Amino acid sequence: MRKRIVILGAGYGGLRTLKRLQRMKPNAELILIDKNDYHCEKTSLHEVAAGTANADEICYSLQQVIDPKRTQFIQDTVLRVDRESRRIQLKEHKPISYDYLVIGLGFVPEYYGIEGMDRFGLAISDIPSVIRIRNHIEDQFKAWTEDQRSDRLVIAVGGAGFTSFEFLGELTQRIPELITRYQVDAKQVRIVCIEPTPKALPMFNRQLAAYGSRKLRNRGVDFLIGRVCGFDGAKIYYRTKEQVQSLKAGTFVWTGGVSGSAVVRDSGFEERRGRVRVMDDLSVPGHPEILIIGDCSAVIDPGSGQPYPTTAQIALQQADCAAYNVKAMLDDRPTKSFVFKFKGTVCSLGRDDAVGEVMGKGLKGRPASVMKKVIENRSLVKIGGVETMLKKGRFS
Ligand code: FAD
Structure with missing residues (x-):
């Protein structure tokens, strides 16, 4: 009987794996499962959240990648993986069996159990979540014209890492448009970033991180030092050395952390914050037929002894290795180890500004921003192909 390969998730890792496997033409059935029928370039989600891009600019149909002669696509939500019976439990469809997964x-x-975040928190994670953030901010501006409540126009962001800075960079460019559209008093608008330590953008050296903070400060962002410990929908509570303080805000966006999909935990994998420490060839200990890639996996950096940070960059590289290894197992050949090649990272600070490190070199300002667009376009080519890049790519 023909073997069946099932891929869960059509993100950077999953869709790139599918693309590679389709090219390798394995003698096996291919099934892709995702809750959506589109791929989202999640590295641009902050733009939709700030309202500087529309959702359709950062998404494309899975039909652009799926070869219907080779792949069956099932649109459904994955609930659980049953390892013993080798079946996937889905919300709407019957269970799907697999030989390789x-x-x-x-x-x-990841809210780290901070009180109130589950109920009131806004976070940048997928298309519905960023549309919610964009609408929420706009609703606050609209409501201000009725009641002029000063805290309505306070927008607070929890965390001062990569996603926080990318979002703040876009937001500071969107605010002037909102001020004009709703004719609000510009002095009432306050953007605040709350961070536990003064160490913003920890992935960069001090000079580059300071450049990022300075740029945002110059555009009016206030930095508060404190560890967020609660949010009741109106007030953010944060702990400083001395005491718990509070800040009234109309909007609070959490960018302080992520964990891997809850499906990983619900399926009983040995995990930490939704990430499974995979073997060298990306398989799950004791289950060579299951490979985990992207943000649900943890691969240890031999340099630091810590897991590599979760990025689209590592997910794409893991996908190439996963596709190779699945084909190798089908052909009864040995699998290979995954080796991560860090190519650098660039954090955008709005349309024409960015900061980053590429091939060991620090970049700032316009050159960094151009590099960011090159990286984004490359990612579009790697999955969607040249046609998708020409339609959705960043050129100005
Ligand atoms: P994803 O790309 O997140 O895809 C997961 C897929 O699974 C989605 O298609 C989703 O619909 C599907 N799915 C999830 N749950 C279910 C379910 N239960 N059932 C069915 N389908 C499901 N990384 C970089 O390398 N560089 C950057 O510049 C960068 N910038 C970023 C900026 C922002 C604002 C954010 C939020 C992240 C950024 N990242 C960046 C991180 C990067 O986006 C992630 O590491 C990457 O998306 C992880 O890829 P993945 O393949 O693991 O999963």
Whole structure:
């Protein structure tokens, strides 16, 4: 009987794995499962959240990648993986069995148990979540014209890492448009970033991180030092050395952390914050037929002894290795080890500004911003192909 390969998730890792496997033409059935029928370039989600891009600019149909002669697509929500029976439990469809499984279900926000976040928190994680943020901010501007409540126009962001800075960079460019559209008093608008330590953008050296903070400060962002410990929908509570303080805000966006998909935990994998420490060839200990990639996996950096940070960059590289290894297992050949090649990272600070490190070199300002667009376009080519890049790519 023909073997069946099932891929869960059509994100960076899952869809790239499918693309590679389709090219390798394995003698096996291919099934892709995702809750959506589109791929989202999640590295641009902050733009939709800030309202500087529309959702359709950062998404494309899975039909652009799926070869219907080779692949069956099932649109459904994955609930659980039953390892013993080798079946996937889905919300709407009957269970799907597999011989080989690649899990690439991505991330969910991690609130670290901070009180109230589950109920009131806004976080950048997928298309519905960023549309909610964009509408919420706009609703606050609209409501201000009725009641002029000063805290309505306070927008607070929890965390001062990569996603926080990318979002703040876009937001500071969107605010002037909102001020004009709703004719609000510009002095009432306040953007605040709350971070536990003064160490913003920890992935960069001090000079580059300071450049990022300075740029945002110059555009009016206030930085508060404190560890967020609660949110009741109106007030953010944060702990400083001395005491718990509070800040009234109309909007609070959490960017302080992510964990791997809850499906990983619900399926009983040995995990930490939704990430499974995979073997060298990306398989799950004791289950060579299951490979985990992207934000649900943890691969140890031999340099630091810590897991590599979760990024689209590593997910794409893991996908190439996962596709190779699934084909190798089908052909009864040995699998290979995954080796991560860090190519650098660039954090955008709005349309024409960015900061980053590429091939060991620090970049700032316009050159960094151009590099960011090159990286985004490359990612579009790697999965969607040249046609998708020409339609959805960044050129100005
Ligand atoms: P994802 O790309 O998250 O895809 C997961 C897929 O699984 C999705 O298609 C989703 O619909 C599907 N799915 C999830 N749960 C279910 C379910 N239960 N059932 C069915 N389908 C499901 N990384 C970089 O390398 N560079 C950057 O510049 C960068 N910038 C970023 C900026 C922002 C604002 C954010 C939020 C992240 C950024 N990242 C960046 C991180 C990067 O986006 C993630 O690491 C990457 O998306 C992880 O890829 P993945 O393949 O694991 O999953």
